[in-house]
Amino acid sequence: MSMSSFLREHWPEYAIECCALGCFMIAIGFFVTAFESPASPIYRVIHPSYLRTVLLASCIGLVLALLIHSPWGKRSGAHMNPAITLAFLCLKKVHPWDALFYVVAQTIGATVGVVVVAFVMGSLFTGPPVQYAVTLPGPAGDAVAFAAETAISFALMATVLAFIGSSRLIRFTGLAIGCLVALFIVVEGPLSGTSMNPARTLASALPLRMWHHLWLYLLGPTLGMLLAAQLILYIRRATPRGCAKLLHPHNLRCIHCGYCPAQNATTPRTL
Secondary structure (H helix, E strand, C coil), X not given: CCHHHHHHHXXXXXXXXXXXXXXXXXXXXXXXXXXXXXXXXXXXXXCCHHHHHXXXXXXXXXXXXXXXXXXXXXXXXXXCCHHHHHHXXXXXXXXXXXXXXXXXXXXXXXXXXXXXXXXHHCHHHHCCCCHHHCCCCCCCCHHHHHHHHHHHHHHHHHHHHHHHCCCCCHHHHHHHHHHHHHHHHHHCHHHHCCCCCHHHHHHHHHHHCCCCCHHHHHHHHHHHHHHHHHHHHHHHCCCCCCCCCCCCCCCCCXXXXXXXXXXXXXXXXXX
16 A cells, blocks of 8 residues: 555544644643643642642543543544653554654644643743643753653553553553653652653653753653564563553554454455
8 A cells, every 4th residue: 555545545544643632732732731730720729749649640540541432532542642652653563664653743743732821821831830731851961861851751661562462451541651750750850750751751841942951852762662562572572562542442443453343344454
């Protein structure tokens, strides 16, 4: 199949990835503004910063789990993250053209999401201390932030692969990922801001033109998730079980493994 054929046949999945990550960024923007802007009523009522962080992390984790389990997430696979898509590409579970269009769609969706929040919330979101919900290294510096991003991204991808590779656990993938991300925001947030998503950080950095630390958020998550994929290949000596979808319902087509509900059978595509 040519590039135009992939675009013509799989554009609904690409559009879903764009919209899903856009919605996630809108949720992040609104929640960060609500919990961290001094002008927010929530900020004035909830004084302990650690309590606001826990509530913020819980809200973000819940939205992520809902998106993964939503009809959108079940259709596209709910990657919503270029690093996850590239890890699945490394495992040969995503066609290169699909991976390219997923990454482009995710980047566009994240950027549009940030623009929407900036338009609606104005200076509450764009000004300090929120500043477009940008992710920045903590006081420990860039090296620690890079190592932390790599480590938590490795853990996230390893969890994804463990759950989607089990017929018993796959139904809980969204819940597990949502809880894990919430935990990382609380525990690891002071080190790097807990991105794990190159598109997420790029979208927030673009309007601020904040390029100095961007490299570690582009490379760290990607490296961590690729390492998780390679470790699974090494341990199992073969491509791990499961498709490139975080959830794989039997009533929806899958552009990754070729599943077609009309045929009630799987027809894996040659990558």
